[in-house]
Amino acid sequence: MSAGAPAAQPTSPRPGTEGARGALQAMGPRFGGRLEKPKDGRATLRRLAEYFRPFRFTLLIVGACVVLYTFLGLMNPYLLGVALDRFVSNHDAAGLGRIALLMLAAAVGGNAIQVLANGLMAGISQRALKDLRRDLFAHLQASPLAFFDARAPGELMSRLTNDIDAINQAVAQNVTSLLASVLSMGGILVAMFVLDRWLALASVLVVPIMFWFTRFVAVYTRRGFKDLQKALGELNGVMEESISGQKVVKLFRRGEAVTAAFRARNAEVYRAGVYANTYALLLMPLTSVLGNLFIIVLAGLGGFLALAGLVSVGVIASFISYAQSFINPLRQLSNLYNTIQAALAGAERVFQILDGPRETADEPTAMPLTAVRGDVRFQHVTFSYVKGSPVIHDMTFEARPGQVVALVGPTGAGKTTIINLLTRFYEIDSGAITIDGVDIRALRKDDLRRRLGLVLQDTYLFASTVRENIRYGRLDAGDEDVRQAALLADADHFIRQLPQGYDTVLSERGGNLSQGQRQLLAIARTLLADPAILILDEATSSIDTRTEAHIQQSLLRLMKGRTSFVIAHRLSTIRDASQVLVIADGRIIERGTHDALVAQQGFYQRLYVSQYKGEAI
């Protein structure tokens, strides 16, 4: 029942929150993009760019392609004007045919190049992301256990997936279109000035209005979504808590109070939602209205200039056509900006994790560990999770080969910590832990862990078949080895009763098995690994005592001939142990055999014999 390191206690996994959290993200501003900002965008960008370095030549080609297709895209409005002025007005059918073919060629050529550029970019960006994911995974694997103990798995998971998704969104879709948007806006302005100075100047006057308008909307949208996000967070909090605690709500007849709290939050979300979306969704219709305004100015002013003989009809047609293609990139830019900011914020957090601590590497002189007799000693070991508040004080004990050492004591006394130190999940502050006389810090970590077999209270199983889960103990084990291990663990019987026997696919974390069955699989897995030293966190409160007795048989078989450390809850285990260490507040306060300890009339006697209080036989 000892619940692991103190650091791990407040982080019990909370089933169900992942989905909800993801949903909260999904509920964010669909139209306005996410609203996050990186703290240091420039540095993050530089670091992200590193992942694109291997593809820099391809990137150059992509860049050239973007310039080319943007240029080709700008040609047609110009050619339209030429066609009207030079050929239609002059009744030149042959010339018209030529220019029409030229327009077609420009369109086909431009778009073909765009297909090429987008295709190349897809390959590059996905490969860069693949490398980023690979690095992230490798780093997570090298992270010390403290990293995982300090975080709720669901939360870490949803954060990583969201961040990677945000980067993906930006990198995959937006880098080339950002470049193309900026280029084509610049190109259009240039083309306009080439065509006609006065109309171009009038257009340039419209541009700041549109920019100003977009900014104005963006500012209010941002403010609105901030409020909305907060309101949604509160609403989701109320919803999640009352749904997950629904049985208690019913039991205590608090339905009305909960509903009232929900209504208040829901009304607030409505209010904030109307505000935020009124601004956010205004962008689309109003830019098109403003686009019309643009065209109107061109048509009106162009009309007067034409009357004065300053411009031709063809030039007006070209301008109107340019104006139409000017609006789209402008509209996209504000969306792109938000997406890219969100991606950088995501990337920043991913890099933060990549910069996190790694497990201490093996010393270059680290020795392999081959045959192990199983002599384990703790010598004056002191350890603290948080500097300055040690949880293990100057601990010394010895387990001789083949001995069973029972660790007992109240919750939080440090029993699990001892195991965390032996496996080097955490490194001791001072003192030494030795196996067969060798300091474990002088051993290769992997070798050390291969020799230790852990059966933990919270059995972790993978969502794959029963066979694969047992085989996880030794990857090269054959099917018969797996069955032998299951037989020894007394698991074969229930496995064969499963719908597909050994090929039954377990649900996530083995949820379709009982706690006892999961533990039996874990024992089989450990038997297959054949470790020299065993570490058992034996009991669980939710296994009934008869099942427990059953598991006990399997455990005894497992412990045979191996030095074993048992965080013991059952009196029978304790009684059969070679020595009992009574641990309280990180110290061994009593030690000896069960009988000796009972005779001592101390802490142990009070704690364990109290179970019999009430009635003697």
Add this chain to the structure above:
Amino acid sequence: MSSSLRRLFRFIRPYRALAVWSLVLLAVLVCLDLAIPRLIQRIIDHGILAHDRRVVLTTALVMLGIAVLGTFIAIGNNAFSVRVGEGVARDLREALFLRIQSYSFGNLDRQKTGQLMVRLTSDVAAIKALIQISLRIGTRAPLMMIGSVLLMISTSRDLALTLLPLLGVTTVLIVFFVARMEPLFRKVQTKLDGLNNVLQENIAGARLVKALVRADHEAARFAVVNGEMTDQSIRVMKFMAAMMPVLSVCVSAGMVIVVWSGGLQAIQGRLSLGQIVAFSNYLLSTMVPLVMMTLLSNTWAAGLVSLRRLDEIFDTVPDVRDRPDAVTLGATAQPRVAFDEVSFAYHGAHNEPVLTDVSLEARPGQTVAILGATGAGKSTLVNLIPRFYDATAGRVLIDGHDVKAVTHDSLLSLAGVVPQEAILFSGTVRDNIRYGKPDAGEDEVVAAARAAQAHEFISRLPRGYDAPVEPRGANFSGGQKQRLALARALLLRPRLLILDDSTSAVDVRTEIEIQDALEADKAGRTTFVVAQRISTVLKADQILVLDKGRVVARGTHRELLASSPVYREIYDSQLGGRSPS
């Protein structure tokens, strides 16, 4: 599907007026938009080419007026459609929430919190997007298209006919892209799920992976799914990369046809320059919405899928409901509880029974303990008393009343149930203890905490009873949570107390202190205790031993030790089969 849509319309009905107005404004806006190319044509043909300054001026002013009017209409449509969308979302959330609130335990067992939350959040958001798109671009685009085609025909029937095949080709292409897009995206999603799965397992199972030194194995697994995900993404993105340019070529081809064919007609004097310009503008407003609708099709499809998913929640009927003639259960000091040949199976009688022919009687003030293996039906048995589930056969009686014949509210007001899984709420420790009686005084709170042996650890908290409790009580240990949950139940001084293995995470010594406290106060109530530990049941007035849903033995500890082999076996397995020293 049609029933889901009917349901959606029921939710839209309160916003009917807003929705209709929003659509009317949209239609006006489309008309205004469609007028612009015509007016440009007028400026060119009747103004510039006819050298008529007045026409240029008046037409320009009319267009300006249209733009201003259009601005207000767009703002109006936006305001109305946003209100409809947000309003329906709010009402949907409330209806879903109230429906979930009405669920009984049986319904809740079948639903996961995470899933319900997704229904309430992302599904509602998807439906909101569906509504908003329908009231905006989703209606505007087809209207624009139809209007533009009509105006193209009215501008030049010949030119419109020339374009017809192209329009057909474009439509076919769009159908092709939309049809291919969905399955491709689904495949990416599957690969992404696979990737996330490996990541998830390595985060949640970090300890195991490290302990068994499986980093290389896991890295290899990750490399495989990472590669698959990358390949599939590249495939989709290449497909998407082709889509926009191909459609864009269609638009350009249309323009070329207009310039060429229209230009030839103009040369022959059958078409004016203004008409060509107007025609090319209409062509753009036909094609652009077509492309936009392609992009919106995802939002549409997602909204419809979400809508269908809500049916499950709306169509679930609470298992336990009050009968129309239900009576209020009177207040007896200590109720008498009886089971009369009760059988129970989850999800209906055709399933494997969990309880079979259970009869028992708890006299007022008695403590009844229930013992048995995991899955023997202990929790189920006590859950039938406050009617969390209804017995499949037989009757559960409280003071002679069948629990099905009394109001659930009066039944619950009598009973205090402490389940094994202690669920706390965010707030303070005090809020949690007085959850069932928010106006409870300080002395009541402390007394309840003392009885549950929680006072001591609460007092040691930095802020005592005002210490914050995180959602689901994440900042307390299992044993502490159980004691707080016990205090919460004891505060109400229930006359019927049901402890469903509610001290399993509490250490033995504390558990005994809790028992002593309950013992001292037991005169006021009838108590049911479900227990794993034999030490918990030693003092009960009667102990029922359940095995596979049947009562296999009953009596006091002494009697059972002598008469029941099953009880004896449980006893031995716990106390090791040797007499204590």
